[in-house]
Amino acid sequence: MVQHNFKSITVVPNGKDLIDIILSRTQRQTPTVVHRGNAIATIRTFYIRKVKFTQENFCEKLSTMIGQFPRLDGIHPFYGDLLHVLYNKDHYKLALGQINTAQKIITKIGVDYERLLKYGDSQYRLKCLKVAALGRMCTVIKRISSSLAYLEQVRQHMARLPSIDPTAKTILICGYPNVGKSSFINKITRADVDVQPYAFTTKSLFLGHTDYKHLTYQVIDAPGILDRPFEDRNIIEMCSITALAHLRASSILFFLDISGACGYSIAQQANLFHSIKSLFMNKPLIIVCNKTDLQPLASISEEDMKLVMEMKAEAFKTVVGQGGEPTDDDSVLLTMSTLTGEGVIAVKDAACERLLNQRVEMKMKSNKISGCLNRLHVATPKQRDQKERPPCIPPAILEAKAKQPAADKEKRKTEKDMENENGGAGVYSMNLRKNYILANDGWKEDILPEILDGHNVYDFMDPDIPHKVEELTWEEGTRQAEAEDGNFEIEGTELTPKQQAALAELRKRKSFLIQQHRMKKRTAGSRPTVARKHDKDKQYTSTRMGRQLSSLGLDTTLAIKRMRSRSVFRRGRKRGRSLETRSTDGGDRMDIDGDKPSKKQRLSRSLSRGRSVPRLPIEVVPGEGFKDSAQKSKARELAKKSVKKRNKDARRGEADRVIPSLKPKHLFSGKRSIGKTERR
Missing domain, CATH: 1.20.120.1190 (Four Helix Bundle (Hemerythrin (Met), subunit A))
Incomplete structure (x- = not known):
């Protein structure tokens, strides 16, 4: 090969x-x-x-x-x-x-x-x-x-090119883009070519293998070709032209989309056929009319039928011109549908048979056949008497076959068969409930079971749910309409003009603060960070907040007290304080409501609040298993030494300039004298 x-x-x-x-x-x-x-x-x-x-x-x-x-x-x-x-x-x-x-x-x-x-x-x-x-x-x-x-x-x-044997038996598929070439090769081989509903999904040559009469044929899916001048074709189209020109031992399948679903008319596809028919010389050619499930061949217009018949006549001339026997011209025009699978195997068998016959005829015409015939002898046994000897089947086998039930003889329909019958993958949805074991088969398709955990499900359902949902929807719509009109209510009571003015002022102030915050975020990259003690404006203080809320007629005593208590709590957390409320016997209780502790309590708290000292690496912690700090220090040194060599060899490659030994023995020792050489 x-x-x-x-x-x-x-x-x-x-x-x-x-x-x-x-x-x-x-x-x-x-x-x-x-x-x-x-x-x-x-x-x-x-x-x-x-x-x-x-x-x-x-x-x-x-x-x-x-x-x-x-x-x-x-x-x-x-x-x-x-x-x-x-x-x-x-x-x-x-x-x-x-x-x-x-x-x-x-x-x-x-x-x-x-x-x-x-x-x-x-x-x-x-x-x-x-x-x-x-x-x-x-x-x-x-x-x-x-x-x-x-x-x-x-x-x-x-390295990504397919391993194509130019001398092996080959079936080459060509035609316009999106006419069903990749779907056909997926049907007859184990190749997995991507199939999409748009042109030029296949951008390179794809290879698959199929068997016919105990012989292996390689099937090549060529990218689509457009009808345009040779110099205007791109790299994708030139891959197909190269395969058509140089693969001699190949059978050509020219795919024709008679439904027009590919986006190109039959006239355009016929023009492509006549422009590249010179590449079909000396090769078996079959015209395949695909997508007959969308439009049968007999239902196309007269003009299109005339173009198809001209292509059929050209293909038949090619067969006769090759020296083949002038068989029925219907063998060069076949119909199929890759979606339903109708005619796919017939097209494959016809292509393989035509290619096999052509190769046999070429070998018969060569000079090598004469040397082979001299060495062949076909032995035919002679009949010794006139007695007929029909094939004998043992009676036990016939009895077992007769006793076999009719249901076993029929092929069981699988989920794959049902999927193909109902539109294929992505369209058919398997019913997972049909194998449920229930007392009544009518319950399998119920959306909600009648009995669940021994209880009747209907007893726990409220029949007024749709009516209540409608009422909630109407109520929500009414509230939104009132909010848009400006009629504010609090607990069913309309606001007074003074309250409405206060609410409008609050919303205006809130909008202003939001705009100010967004402006600060936009300029945060170019604005320097100012410490809080240098904030001369003092925009966010509790005093200012109390003054502003008091001007609106609101009592701010509780809010300010709550704000101050939170600030005390946060400062205590930052400095490592503990606000645990101890018992009165301990005498160390800090009242968040504002009562100040005594001087003795503050002194004891400051003494107990010393800065934490970091633990040394060699300090022994209970539970580690070391006797003292010296033993732990020695264990740490041994651990570092054990991983040193692995760390050095971890990422060493061919291009790394590494000197394995800094002082090799043979370069730093003196000349060997006469004597022992055990060191070597």
Whole structure:
């Protein structure tokens, strides 16, 4: 099978991540320390190894990228043109070309600096050459960052493409948008293509598989095509054109919506058929009239019927032109309805049979069949006598089948069958009460049961509920009308003119305060916060409130006393006071009504109100299980030490510049003498 597994392409890192990966690998896998007493030749080898290792790693990464991405000239033309439609072949080749050029430049940089490092005469010059070499390599990678990002986007899109085999037996569905192509592939395969009542729901190729005569056929749902010039078609339509042009071993199903529910007339669909009929050459073609549940084929107008007959004649000419047998021309025009399922299996079987016959005829015409016929021998058994031997069924099986009740022989109707009969999913609602076990089957559909928990439900219902609801509604409407007219009442008594004036003044004042508060909220961002002691206006004091309410003729003594008691309570909470009312024996009772405590009581309360001291981390709390503070301190240190390594390894990745051991033994120990090497 000629398949291209685009999902196996590895992730393409961006420029910064690629630099971090290579430099981190160089740091980890090459020596990192030069000793003071080393000879200049050893130091040259040290830095040459660094440069060469970095250059080889860069080239290895870049060559892997180039090798994994497919060459458009070396794959099947279907995939080549599909990738050109989706990503633009020129941009794709240019990005791969830049990666290849960067690989060659890095190789040249490594060779040049390796030559220069051979003639370095000091450690300082060798280190400068090494830094310059690695820097130039990283600069090359930074310049191709845009190409790396483009290839990563292409890789992600290619991984989502379906695995279509261009040489396998294929049924290709095409036509205008919203004519029922996706519904058909969902019916005959296990594909789950989104179906919506608007055009261009399918924006790419979708693949499904079906079986016919023990053979597997792949079914491709192509996006809709519009009748317009070739150069005006978009990427979605070009995917369908590419599949029609390059999938040779395919049977074409051209869908025709004769009801007009798709938004396009039969004349427009006929024009599309004639404009792309050149793509149907050498392929079995069937015209499928869909949505016959909305309008049968026989009920369309004469003009539309004439267009359909012309399309049928063209399809029949295509069959005869391919060298096939001129069968009944009704086989190239079929009707079906994907909603009711009528004719769906017949269309699938006809497409598979036509494709199978065509492939058999092509193989019979080829030269390979002659070699196969020489090796085949069909054995036919000869009849030894004239006695007839009909098939024998054991009598026990016949008796068991006869005793089987008729109800078991019939297929039981399931909820799925009832759903299909009554409009399908979203229309049919399953009755959950039909399987209730009740004394009377007539109770199953009752909205409210007659008997509940042994009581008659009707005994607890008030028959005057509708009348009372109407009275409440009328009363509410009357109150709203009176409120709009300004006739205020308090407990059934109308307000006096003086009270009405006072109420109007209060409402006016309330409206003013609301507007003032909203203005403050709007300007809160630019207005500085002023402490309460600097509020010269003193707008919200109890004295001012009492003065304003007294001017309206109201007694404010109780309100002011309540307000002051609340302020005392809040200040006490802020300072950590306790307002618990103790017994008279304790002598520490604060009367909220305004009685001041004695001097002795105030002194004792101030002494008991000391500031709380924070507990130290190593202080032992009863119940923790520690003997003393030293034991708790030691346990805390051991806990920190146990999680230190896990915290360091928690987020370590390939690109992290990590030195596992700050002082490795083989770099900080002397030369081994002759003797034991157990340490190794």
